[in-house]
Amino acid sequence: MNRNSEVSGSNLERVLRSGEFALTGELGPPKSADRNNVIEKAKYLKGNVDAANITDNQTAIARLSSIASGVICLEQGLEPVVQITTRDRNRLAIQSDVLGAAALGIKNILCLTGDHQSFGNHPDAKNVFDIDSLQLVNMLYKMREEKIFECGDVIRNGKKGRVAEPRIFIGAAANPFAEPLDYRVMRLEKKINAGADFIQTQVIYNMERFRQWMQDVREKKLHEKVYILAGVTPLKSARMARYMKENVSGITFTEDIIRRMERAEDQKTEGRKIALEQIEELKKMEGVHGVHLMAIGGEKSVQGIAEEAGLLPRPPAVTG
Amino acid sequence: MIVSEQKPFGQIFDFVRDYNNILVLGCGTCMTVCMAGGENEVGVLSRQLKLAARHNNLNMNIDELTITRQCDREFFDENATEKINRSDVVLSLGCGVGVQYIVELFPEVIVRPGVNTRFYGANISQGLWLERCAGCGECVLDQYEGICPIARCAKSLMNGPCGGSADGMCEVDTENTECAGQLIYERFKNLNKLDELLEIKPPKNWSAGRDGGPGRIAREDMMFDE
Known part of the structure; x- marks a missing residue:
């Protein structure tokens, strides 16, 4: 990460660079060409987050493209993080x-x-995986900093053309909860070395493990080399928690979260309460530079949560 | 070896039901070892076809033969040549290479595949074969201490494991498939060289394998002047 000067001019980069605790959201494009669906969701997020991730065929389901959705968001005044x-x-x-x-x-x-x-x-599709996420980070880094394509060619239209490289603020994901556990900090370090500017983590339902991971991150001073945004998703029900625990690889739960959800009279409110407690702790945790709030199918709820978490108003968005 | 499994019988029967003279041709090498198309399988399949023919009131003459290898000209001897030329259709229990090589050698004969060719693998235990090589054309096993991420990771991740590995298993098949990234990690850990995993592996040159077009190896030192 280049901490000396701005690399992309993105709003997210400016917020992080200013030292403000950042907040990103998430917008899932529709399984149709309905641009109004994107506009509708963008309205709920605009002004309440610094930028919103636009998922790319999430869970391998064909959807409106992340770049096209991102451009619709831009038109609405919401900065996209295109996945x-x-x-x-x-x-x-x-x-x-x-x-x-x-x-x-x-x-x-x-x-x-x-x-x-x-x-x-x-499921019958041919998979590509020509490169992996780490190689992608590195490819974008070389495009921006060395102004070259993966093959080594300079990014310009012919020998007399103007060099016009993509100025991208480069993000990568980290999963502190996946196995092998003691490899996870190493993998983060690898992504930083490859050129990642910011990291968004897998959603946290195991704060103990996250604390441990952040401690390891700080020991290696990696938090000084990359901006870390911690993943938070409010649970809607105990059923959702159990389903995720059993079916989603790479997410772990502490028993007390499941228990709290099961015992709550109003599970949705309890899920929100847990998320708010997490955000409160993350705000104080050294090396955490922001929260990535993924309200799955709940773009509407982001404003309320951000408000209650004391994260509003957001710093004025800079576009340009 | 090349590992295959026999196609469903219904599909095989549909391939040959319109012919009178059928040769079920087995292969004595990989297909025999993976028990998909050796002499035993040729015998069983031929009997199944005879029963099905009788059941459907079809007049089918079914001949059987297994040769050492269907991918080598020298094993198509006089006997094999005669049997192939006498048949209306050859049901090959060789891998995809065998099927095509018969067509090349006997252009006038119709050949149908009796097996689905699956992968290059090892016989791990009785009745179990697992993929171990993807034939990528540029072996990277030196870089991974003998565990191939190209063949054994569902996403061929060279800088894995991804975030979906749990209990050492791959998220694509948590019951049966070990996470290659985790295996590599453990091997490096045991060899006291974990720090080497920090190295970022650059994108692979896929052109050495299938992506560079059909493979060709020409050894002039082995060729005879014709």
């Missing part, structure tokens, strides 16, 4: 998309490998 997975596109397609995204005004990209296609609605 790009390496599942569906090879290095040619991804670099082309990154140039296109940059030309359309997109300034943040989160690099992911993506869920395996067997989990989605086209």
Whole structure:
């Protein structure tokens, strides 16, 4: 990460750079060409988050493209963090998309490998995985800093063309809860070395483990080399908690969270309460620079949570 | 070895039901070892076909033969050549290579595949075969201490494991498939060289394998002048 000068001019970068505790949200594009669906969701997030992740065919289900959705968000005044997975596109397609995204005004990209296609609605698809998420981070870094494509060619249209590299604030994911546990900090370090500017973590339902991970991160001083946004998703019900615990790989739960949800009279309120407690703790945790609030299918609820968590108003968004 | 499994019988029967003279041709190497298309399987399949023919009132003459290898000209001897030429259709229990090589050698004969060719694998235990090589054309096993992330990771992650590994198993098949990234991690840990995993592996050159077009190896030192 380059801490000396701005690299992308994105709002998210400016907020993080200013030392303000950042807040990002998440917007899932529809399984249709309905742009109003994106506009509607963007309205709930605009002004309440510094930027919103736009998922890329999440869970391997074909959806309105993350770049197209990101541009619709830009038009609505909401800064997108466009997610790009390496599942569906090879290095040619991804670099082309990154140039296109940059030309359309997109300034943040989160690099992911993506869920395996067997989990989605086209399990018979050929998988690509030409590169992995780490190689994608590094590719974007070289595009921005060295102004070259993966193949080494300079990013310009012919020898006399102007060098016009994509100025992207590069994000990567980290999962402190996946196995092997003692490899997870190492993997973060690898992503930082590859060129990641910011990290968004897997959603936390095991704060004990997250605290331990952050301690290891601080020991290696990695929090001084990258901005870390901790993943929070309010639980809607005890059923959702049990389902995620049993079916979603790479997410772990502490028993007390499940117990609290099961015993609560109003489970939705309890889920929200847990999320608010988490945000409160994360705000104080050294090395955590913000929260990534993924309210799944609940873009509407983000404003209320952000308000109650004392995260509003957000710093005025800078567009340009 | 190349590991295959026999196609469903219904599909096989549909391939050959319109022919009178059928040769079920087995392969004595990989297909025999993986028990998909050796002499035993040829015998069982031939009997199944005879029963099905009788049941459907079809006049089918079913001949059987297993040769050492269907991917090598020298094993198509006089006997094999005669049997192939006498048949209307050859049901090959060789891998995809065998099927095509018969077509190349006997262009006038119709050949149908009796097995689905699956992967390059090892016989791990009785009745169990697991993929171990993807034939990528540029072996990286030196970099991973003998565990291949290309063949054994569902996403071929060179800088894995991803976030979906749990209890050492791959999220794509948590019951049966070990996470290659985790295996690599453990091997490096045991060899006291975990720090080497910090190295960022660059994108792979896929052109050495299938992505570079159909493979070709020409050894002039082994060729005869014709």
